[in-house]
Each structure stands twice: as C-alpha cells, then as structure tokens.
Amino acid sequence: MKLKLVTTAVLLSSAISVSAEEYTVLSDISWSNVDEAGSSYDVLGLEGTYYFDKKESLGPYNEFEYINKVSNINANYRNIDTGDDYYYGVAGELFTGNFLIGAGYSDNKADADATSFSLGYLFSDDFLVRVDAVDTDGADTVYNVSAAYNHQINATDYIGFTLVTDDEADNISLSSKYFTHLGDDRYLTASVKLADKDGDNTWAVGSSYYFTKATSVFASLAKDEVYEIGAQHFFNTNVALFASYTSADDADTDAYTIGLKAQF
Numbered sequence: 001m002k003l004k005l006v007t008t009a010v011l012l013s014s015a016i017s018v019s020a021e022e023y024t025v026l027s028d029i030s031w032s033n034v035d036e037a038g039s040s041y042d043v044l045g046l047e048g049t050y051y052f053d054k055k056e057s058l059g060p061y062n063e064f065e066y067i068n069k070v071s072n073i074n075a076n077y078r079n080i081d082t083g084d085d086y087y088y089g090v091a092g093e094l095f096t097g098n099f100l101i102g103a104g105y106s107d108n109k110a111d112a113d114a115t116s117f118s119l120g121y122l123f124s125d126d127f128l129v130r131v132d133a134v135d136t137d138g139a140d141t142v143y144n145v146s147a148a149y150n151h152q153i154n155a156t157d158y159i160g161f162t163l164v165t166d167d168e169a170d171n172i173s174l175s176s177k178y179f180t181h182l183g184d185d186r187y188l189t190a191s192v193k194l195a196d197k198d199g200d201n202t203w204a205v206g207s208s209y210y211f212t213k214a215t216s217v218f219a220s221l222a223k224d225e226v227y228e229i230g231a232q233h234f235f236n237t238n239v240a241l242f243a244s245y246t247s248a249d250d251a252d253t254d255a256y257t258i259g260l261k262a263q264f
Contacts, residue, residue: 021237022054023263030259037252047076060210061234066150066160067128071095085109098122113137126150143167156181171197185212225249
C-alpha cells in the first residue's frame with residue numbers, strides 16, 4: 001500500500017512538472033488609440049525580454065515566479081502618432097552567484113536620455129535587496145533601494161511584497177501580489193500598490209482571473225478614477241491575443257488597446 005502511494009505521488013509530481021511550460025523569450029506588440037480631451041492619437045508599443053536560462057510558467061502561460069532570478073536582456077520601444085514622439089530603452093540583469101548586476105539606457109525624441117546601474121543581493125531564493133541608480137539628463141542622480149520578499153504558501157500559491165524608497169525617503173511605495181490555484185485549470189491573482197510621493201498618496205488594485213491556463217480576464221482600479229478592463233487568450237502555448245480599455249476620468253482620457261504576445 002505504501003509503495004502504491006509513493007508511486008502515485010511520483011506520477012502526480014511528474015504530471016505537474018510536465019504541465020509547466022518553459023520559455024526563454026517573452027515579447028509583445030501592441031497598438032493603442034488614445035482619446036485625450038477631444039484629441040486622438042495612436043501609440044505603437046514593442047517589448048521583448050530574452051532570458052539566458054528557461055523561465056517556467058506557474059500554470060497560466062504568462063505567470064511566473066514573483067522574484068526573477070534569471071539573467072536577461074530587455075528592450076522596449078514606444079512610438080506616439082507616427083513619430084510625433086517616441087521612447088526606447090534597453091536594460092540587462094546578470095545574476096552571478098547571489099549577486100545581481102544590472103545596467104540600462106533610455107532616450108526619447110526630446111533627447112532626455114537616462115542611464116541606470118543596479119546592484120543587488122539574493123539573501124535567499126525568496127528575498128532580494130537591490131539598489132538602482134538612475135542618472136537622467138539635466139537632473140540629479142536618484143538612488144532607489146528596494147526589497148522584494150516572496151512567501152511560498154504551498155506548491156503553487158504565493159504572496160509577494162516589494163518595498164521601494166529613494167535615498168531621501170521622499171518617495172516610498174509598497175506593492176504586493178497574490179497568486180493562487182483555484183483547482184483544475186483555474187487561477188486567480190490579486191495585486192495592490194500604495195505609494196507616497198512628497199506627501200501625495202496614490203493607490204492601485206488589480207486582479208486577473210484565469211478560466212484556463214490560456215484564457216483570462218483582468219481589471220484594475222487606481223486613484224483619480226483610473227480603471228482598466230481587458231481579456232487575453234493564448235491560441236497555443238506560444239501566441240496570445242489581448243485587448244483592453246482604459247479610462248482616466250479626471251484626465252478626460254480613454255484608450256483602447258489590442259496586441260499580440262509571443263513566448264518561446
């Protein structure tokens with residue numbers, strides 16, 4: 001009887017392992033139509049990240065561990081109204097032993113370029129502390145200190161926390177994400193972020209519900225009546241279509257977004 005139980009446990013463990021997908025490239029392309037105070041413009045977005053080792057999904061194809069521990073390089077580009085304005089950036093992270101070393105560069109049409117350097121240390125797989133220095137053209141260098149902690153509730157569920165502050169403690173933010181397996185192929189995430197910037201408090205909450213590993217809906221709400229609703233569907237383990245609607249009542253702004261996600 002004991003042998004049968006052990007055999008069953010091994011088989012179930014193997015099944016769980018096989019069901020997880022592994023990726024080294026995460027990318028997406030999106031198009032948004034923005035209506036701001038009666039003026040309309042389009043935004044094209046491109047983003048991609050290459051990981052130097054495999055990233056394993058947590059069930060849903062686009063959900064991964066709370067604290068990334070895989071060396072990577074990322075690039076992103078935004079084009080507003082066919083070149084009327086644009087932004088691009090590249091960044092990389094190298095994990096060597098328990099140390100994290102990172103660097104990045106960004107620029108825009110106004111030539112307001114910025115460089116960043118990062119240094120971090122993994123005290124454990126679930127606790128990362130890092131310092132990010134950002135030097136923006138025409139401004140003083142800003143140093144941000146952050147600590148990320150992941151509490152693994154069980155084999156699938158977790159709750160993570162990240163605290164960020166600048167060197168003068170003028171800007172402080174606390175964010176958290178909860179991920180849970182509801183049974184079968186159903187999953188749920190919930191997130192919250194609180195921030196204080198020079199005495200100005202902001203907040204945001206969000207959630208995603210996965211009907212299956214491939215199909216989900218999501219929504220978020222933030223201070224000043226900013227909200228977003230959307231949906232995403234993977235046609236296979238590699239390609240997904242997503243769409244969303246965002247509204248900011250105080251800024252008299254609405255945006256419709258559609259995009260494709262590719263993961264390999």
